[in-house]
Amino acid sequence: MKLEVILSGFGGxxxxxxxxxxxxxxxxxxxxxxxxxxxxxxxxxxxxNCTVIISDKEIASPIVKKPSFLIIMNYPSLVKFxxxxxxxxxxxxxxxxxxxxxxxxxxxxxxxxxxxFVPVNSLAESIEKPFLANLCMIGAFYKITGLFSKEQFKKAxxxxxxxxKAHLFEPNLKAFELGAEYxxxxxxxxxxxxxxxRK
Numbered sequence: 001m002k003l004e005v006i007l008s009g010f011g012g013x014x015x016x017x018x019x020x021x022x023x024x025x026x027x028x029x030x031x032x033x034x035x036x037x038x039x040x041x042x043x044x045x046x047x048x049n050c051t052v053i054i055s056d057k058e059i060a061s062p063i064v065k066k067p068s069f070l071i072i073m074n075y076p077s078l079v080k081f082x083x084x085x086x087x088x089x090x091x092x093x094x095x096x097x098x099x100x101x102x103x104x105x106x107x108x109x110x111x112x113x114x115x116x117f118v119p120v121n122s123l124a125e126s127i128e129k130p131f132l133a134n135l136c137m138i139g140a141f142y143k144i145t146g147l148f149s150k151e152q153f154k155k156a157x158x159x160x161x162x163x164x165k166a167h168l169f170e171p172n173l174k175a176f177e178l179g180a181e182y183x184x185x186x187x188x189x190x191x192x193x194x195x196x197x198r199k
Contacts, residue, residue, distance in 0.1 A: 001056045003147065004064045006081055007137075008049035009073025009094070014134035017160075018071070019050035021138060025156040026054040029148040034062035047076050054147060069145075071137050072098065073120075082109070090114040092140050094133065096121035116140060116187055123178040132175035139179025144187075 007019045016037045023035035037050040051064040065084065070091035072078050075098045085091060095117035100106055109115065120136035142153060153176065161168055 001054075002059075003054045003069055003145065004067045005052045005054070005069040005071065005141075006049055006064060006067040006084075007052065007071040007073075008047065008077035008081055009134075011048045013073045014131065015048050015073065016050050018134040018138055019052050021156060021160055022052045022054075022141070024160055025148050025153050026052070028152045028156045028159075031056060031147075032059050034059050036062040036064075047074070047080075049077065049081075069141075071141065073133070073137070074098065075102065078103070082113075085113055087112060088114065090116070090144060092116045092118055092137055092144070094121065094137070095119045096133075116144065116183065118179065118182050118186075120179065123182060124175055127171065127174055127178070129171045129175060132171060135172050135175035136179035136182070139176035139181075140183045141179075142176070143180040143183040 005022065007015050009015045019035055019037065023033045026033040032055045034053045035050065038048060051062065051067070053059050053062060053064065066086050067081070067084060068086045068089045070081055070085055070089070072081065072091055072093045074094065078093060078098050082091065091113055093115060096119045100117050103109065118136065118140050120133040121130065123136045124130050124133040142148065142150070154173065157172055158169060161172070
């Protein structure tokens, strides 16, 4: 098993934190992982991205040219990265900023990829934590892939937050759960083809 993930969105949406958290969770689940953030002129409001590879075998390179999974937080990221997605690859798309109606040739794309439109901004705002839309995305990823358990995620989240930010653990966990619940209730067929998680 090898899952190559690109996460992309505006600066300030927590893309790099989400990628780091995903990699940390992969390590807790006993996978080989790489995490490659893209630094440069990406400031708040600009577009930024990072790549994460999660594999049960050794990883030769952290570079991802044709990802098998996308986490897309805004429209410019969709335009940039969806054409690079592997055939039958999966993409979670922030439907609050990228509505299905705004995507050209959507029906044709659905035949080529598995697309999940999730209103992560709205989900985060429902718990009055709009800055946690990225955690809703990670929850959706968890439910779609089955790569790791909830307990493994919680262990990774605690490690990344540390003692200074321990007070943010419960809100982060709640946002994660909202993303997972949305997939469970709106994409029941997503259970098919899950990766096998390591307990």
